[in-house]
Amino acid sequence: MIKSGLKKLYMGLVFIFLYAPIVTLIVFSFNDSKSRAKWEGFTLKWYANMFHDPVIVKSLYYTLIIALIAAIVATLIGTFAAIGIHYMKKWFRGIVMNITYLPVLNPDIVTGIGLMLLFILINLKLGFESLLLAHITFCIPYVIISVLPKLKQLTPNTFEAALDLGATPFQTIWKVIVPEISPGIVTGFLLSFTLSLDDFVISYFTTGNGVQTLSITIYTMTKRGIKPEINALSTILFAAILVLLILINRRPGKNNVLLD
Amino acid sequence: MLRKWLATPYILWAIIFTIIPLAMILIYGVTIDDGGIRFSLENIMKAFDPIYFKALLRSIYYALISTIICLIIAYPLALILTEKRNAKVTVIFIFVLPMWMNFLLRTYAWLTILETNNGFLNTVLRFLHLPTIQIIGTPNAIILGMVYNFLPFMILPIYNVLSKIDPYVLEAAFDLGASKLTRFVKVILPLSIPGVISGITMVFMPAITTFVIPKLLGSGKINLIGNLIEQQFVQSYNWYFGASLSLVLMVIILISMGILNRVDPSREGGAL
Amino acid sequence: MKKILLLVLSIALVFLVGCNKDSKEETVTLNVFNWGDYIGEETIAKFEEETGIKVNYEMFDSNEAMYTKLKSGAVDYDVLIPSDYMIEKLISEDMLLELDMNNIDNFKYVDDTFKGLAYDPDNKYSVAYMWGTLGILYNTEMVTEPVDSWNILWDEKYADSIIMKDSVRDSFVPALKLMGESINTMDEGKWEEALKMLQAQKAIVQGYAADEVRDKMIGEEAALSIMYSGEALLTMEENENLAYVVPKEGSNMWFDAMCIPKTAKNKAAAEQFINFMTRPDIAFENADYIGYSTPITEAKKMLDPEIQNDPAAYPSADILEQCEVFIDLGQKMTDFTLEKWNELKAY
Numbered sequence: 001m002i003k004s005g006l007k008k009l010y011m012g013l014v015f016i017f018l019y020a021p022i023v024t025l026i027v028f029s030f031n032d033s034k035s036r037a038k039w040e041g042f043t044l045k046w047y048a049n050m051f052h053d054p055v056i057v058k059s060l061y062y063t064l065i066i067a068l069i070a071a072i073v074a075t076l077i078g079t080f081a082a083i084g085i086h087y088m089k090k091w092f093r094g095i096v097m098n099i100t101y102l103p104v105l106n107p108d109i110v111t112g113i114g115l116m117l118l119f120i121l122i123n124l125k126l127g128f129e130s131l132l133l134a135h136i137t138f139c140i141p142y143v144i145i146s147v148l149p150k151l152k153q154l155t156p157n158t159f160e161a162a163l164d165l166g167a168t169p170f171q172t173i174w175k176v177i178v179p180e181i182s183p184g185i186v187t188g189f190l191l192s193f194t195l196s197l198d199d200f201v202i203s204y205f206t207t208g209n210g211v212q213t214l215s216i217t218i219y220t221m222t223k224r225g226i227k228p229e230i231n232a233l234s235t236i237l238f239a240a241i242l243v244l245l246i247l248i249n250r251r252p253g254k255n256n257v258l259l260d
Numbered sequence: 261m262l263r264k265w266l267a268t269p270y271i272l273w274a275i276i277f278t279i280i281p282l283a284m285i286l287i288y289g290v291t292i293d294d295g296g297i298r299f300s301l302e303n304i305m306k307a308f309d310p311i312y313f314k315a316l317l318r319s320i321y322y323a324l325i326s327t328i329i330c331l332i333i334a335y336p337l338a339l340i341l342t343e344k345r346n347a348k349v350t351v352i353f354i355f356v357l358p359m360w361m362n363f364l365l366r367t368y369a370w371l372t373i374l375e376t377n378n379g380f381l382n383t384v385l386r387f388l389h390l391p392t393i394q395i396i397g398t399p400n401a402i403i404l405g406m407v408y409n410f411l412p413f414m415i416l417p418i419y420n421v422l423s424k425i426d427p428y429v430l431e432a433a434f435d436l437g438a439s440k441l442t443r444f445v446k447v448i449l450p451l452s453i454p455g456v457i458s459g460i461t462m463v464f465m466p467a468i469t470t471f472v473i474p475k476l477l478g479s480g481k482i483n484l485i486g487n488l489i490e491q492q493f494v495q496s497y498n499w500y501f502g503a504s505l506s507l508v509l510m511v512i513i514l515i516s517m518g519i520l521n522r523v524d525p526s527r528e529g530g531a532l
Numbered sequence: 533m534k535k536i537l538l539l540v541l542s543i544a545l546v547f548l549v550g551c552n553k554d555s556k557e558e559t560v561t562l563n564v565f566n567w568g569d570y571i572g573e574e575t576i577a578k579f580e581e582e583t584g585i586k587v588n589y590e591m592f593d594s595n596e597a598m599y600t601k602l603k604s605g606a607v608d609y610d611v612l613i614p615s616d617y618m619i620e621k622l623i624s625e626d627m628l629l630e631l632d633m634n635n636i637d638n639f640k641y642v643d644d645t646f647k648g649l650a651y652d653p654d655n656k657y658s659v660a661y662m663w664g665t666l667g668i669l670y671n672t673e674m675v676t677e678p679v680d681s682w683n684i685l686w687d688e689k690y691a692d693s694i695i696m697k698d699s700v701r702d703s704f705v706p707a708l709k710l711m712g713e714s715i716n717t718m719d720e721g722k723w724e725e726a727l728k729m730l731q732a733q734k735a736i737v738q739g740y741a742a743d744e745v746r747d748k749m750i751g752e753e754a755a756l757s758i759m760y761s762g763e764a765l766l767t768m769e770e771n772e773n774l775a776y777v778v779p780k781e782g783s784n785m786w787f788d789a790m791c792i793p794k795t796a797k798n799k800a801a802a803e804q805f806i807n808f809m810t811r812p813d814i815a816f817e818n819a820d821y822i823g824y825s826t827p828i829t830e831a832k833k834m835l836d837p838e839i840q841n842d843p844a845a846y847p848s849a850d851i852l853e854q855c856e857v858f859i860d861l862g863q864k865m866t867d868f869t870l871e872k873w874n875e876l877k878a879y
Contacts (some may be wrong), residue, residue, distance in 0.1 A: 084267025477738025
């Protein structure tokens with residue numbers, strides 16, 4: 001009894017730690033002052049003004065679509081890569097993993113300028129496509145790193161066993177391996193989506209042609225400070241995701257939609 | 261066989277979008293431009309100058325502390341979460357969701373909470389007649405920012421491996437007379453090592469080069485290596501030295517990751 | 533799992549189709565590169581409507597970041613809006629086109645004070661967009677003595693209550709000015725001397741902040757900070773205890789100005805854009821939204837009289853006489869100043 005109480009307390013504390021800034025942000029989206037440093041009274045005006053600035057609306061659109069496509073493509077390439085890497089010979093695996101660490105390890109500025117130079121070299125005009133390619137590139141390693149531990153948990157001869165039972169290699173991967181490692185895949189997808197949403201430096205150097213993400217819009221608001229409308233927009237997005245999550249969970253017996 | 265070829269698209273991708281761009285940048289690291297561009301290790305040497313090397317060591321130190329704290333917080337949490345077997349998606353989502361708010365907004369929100377004079381926390385503490393804290397502008401604030409920002413990258417991989425440990429294995433251990441502690445040390449811990457290593461990789465490596473956190477939460481009083489590299493590339497247009505700094509950083513970290521991977525019995529990762 | 537995948541893919545498809553629809557237009561497009569949130573919310577739409585030119589609007593967060601991207605040649609920008617010393621750097625590297633003032637009729641509305649400045653002495657390359665000074669923003673409740681000198685930033689009474697700027701050249705201004713030096717000095721000895729002053733000051737400095745300084749001043753976390761007049765005006769709106777002053781030793785006067793890089797594909801359209809932004813009614817709208825000081829006399833006259841007469845926004849001529857514009861110091865000197873800056877931050 002005490003033990004379960006302690007567990008709840010611990011979870012609660014971590015939960016407070018993670019959500020304290022989020023709650024602050026939501027509270028201040030109703031602040032009458034433009035500043036996040038002072039509470040001046042309740043207002044809904046930032047919500048009313050939210051869509052007035054065409055730059056914000058457009059960057060929201062690009063942010064979501066880039067994050068979505070980048071996360072999907074990175075998850076596909078990354079998952080297959082992880083399976084491939086898992087079955088590689090040791091020495092080759094070592095090399096591939098070191099390469100995989102590079103985008104994680106390198107400062108964003110190095111990755112960003114490097115990709116910009118590459119796009120100039122291959123004469124790809126900076127814009128939507130280059131931005132997307134860049135995002136996929138820095139997301140894939142996170143998918144691989146998320147999926148690999150799950151592969152290590154497989155019973156060593158799973159692959160051979162399935163083949164012996166008459167499955168084709170493709171069936172083996174799709175019906176045997178993938179379901180087993182699906183939590184890793186979901187994690188990889190979510191982390192990719194998150195990283196894509198949050199990136200500023202790499203995006204700045206690989207975009208052009210008027211394509212701007214929300215991160216770029218927020219980071220470049222240096223002259224006048226971050227607009228309070230951004231807080232309102234973030235709150236709305238947060239609420240939307242929360243509602244979606246609750247809806248998915250309310251369907252009885254369908255708790256594991258993503259994982260089954 | 262099919263599975264051998266599965267990594268091929270990625271390897272091609274990595275060659276084009278990781279290796280080539282990086283090579284183009286790092287070539288600057290071993291050259292200088294004094295009238296003509298020529299090979300030189302001058303900038304590599306300069307990276308070991310105390311001003312820069314101290315910043316590098318400091319960054320590694322802060323990243324290490326943050327990684328350890330993340331691990332200490334995440335592991336027990338993941339263990340507790342595995343007991344709730346019926347809501348996996350929710351669990352994963354709940355810990356990722358905060359990260360979907362923009363990083364800059366979240367970090368500013370920490371300022372609102374922690375500011376010394378009129379921050380939310382100190383206002384409450386003062387109201388309760390408790391001593392207030394001063395954290396903004398100290399190394400502790402930088403570490404707090406790093407832990408906050410990277411914690412989900414530690415929780416998820418550990419949770420993933422723990423949630424799939426076969427209950428029969430645990431039962432078997434129990435039947436064989438293992439105590440709870442033995443069961444944890446001899447069965448659960450070794451089985452979860454791959455997840456822990458993934459977590460450490462995804463926290464430690466990006467934490468070294470963050471530069472917004474020391475700027476905002478550390479009040480810009482000290483430079484970390486991320487600040488210096490950014491400064492060389494953007495503010496002084498000195499790609500030569502910027503690339504040298506990155507090169508030195510990269511080699512040091514890959515070597516230490518190689519050492520770390522010796523802990524991993526299956527040696528999945530790279531070993532430089 | 534499969535259902536979710538299908539759903540996600542179909543959403544992606546819809547998005548893709550949606551984003552392709554505007555690619556087949558044959559209109560002229562103009563690539564404008566400006567600071568974030570530094571133009572009236574409806575200004576671009578108005579320009580597009582009046583001229584039929586489509587604007588691709590992109591944003592940067594610092595002059596240096598702008599330069600890095602421009603220099604790479606990855607994007608063909610048509611109009612840039614960087615600051616003074618950056619414009620001088622671009623001129624000296626032969627990266628700007630000369631403007632044809634016949635196409636920028638509204639140049640006549642630019643106040644004469646803001647013509648022929650050191651970064652572009654013959655007004656051949658740029659048209660001023662916004663301007664201001666560097667000064668001290670202070671809290672009148674926390675600082676009761678009169679503030680008129682940079683000296684106060686070294687006063688131990690205000691230990692831990694002083695915020696400097698996380699930018700080399702801005703933070704060196706107080707030290708150099710107290711020494712009676714030019715802020716553009718090329719004398720390394722003077723910079724060393726100024727560094728000593730800043731190192732001595734570091735013990736009482738709360739931090740070297742960038743944009744977050746505004747909220748720190750509003751939240752009364754510090755008593756004194758150095759700040760640009762434009763930001764100071766916005767900050768003072770949120771807290772009435774705050775006041776702004778340009779110290780008597782002199783300071784920096786800064787400009788953001790519009791110019792056309794050599795990469796421009798549409799010089800005529802770019803000049804049309806500059807002309808549009810300089811038109812008094814548009815310049816007024818723009819200044820009214822941004823809250824910074826406009827160099828267009830006619831536009832200034834349309835502003836709220838309270839703002840027009842605010843010395844923080846439009847200081848008197850004798851204060852401006854004390855102020856200098858930043859000049860690009862060249863690669864070698866820039867590296868040197870950054871090294872000094874890193875020395876300051878190393879311990």
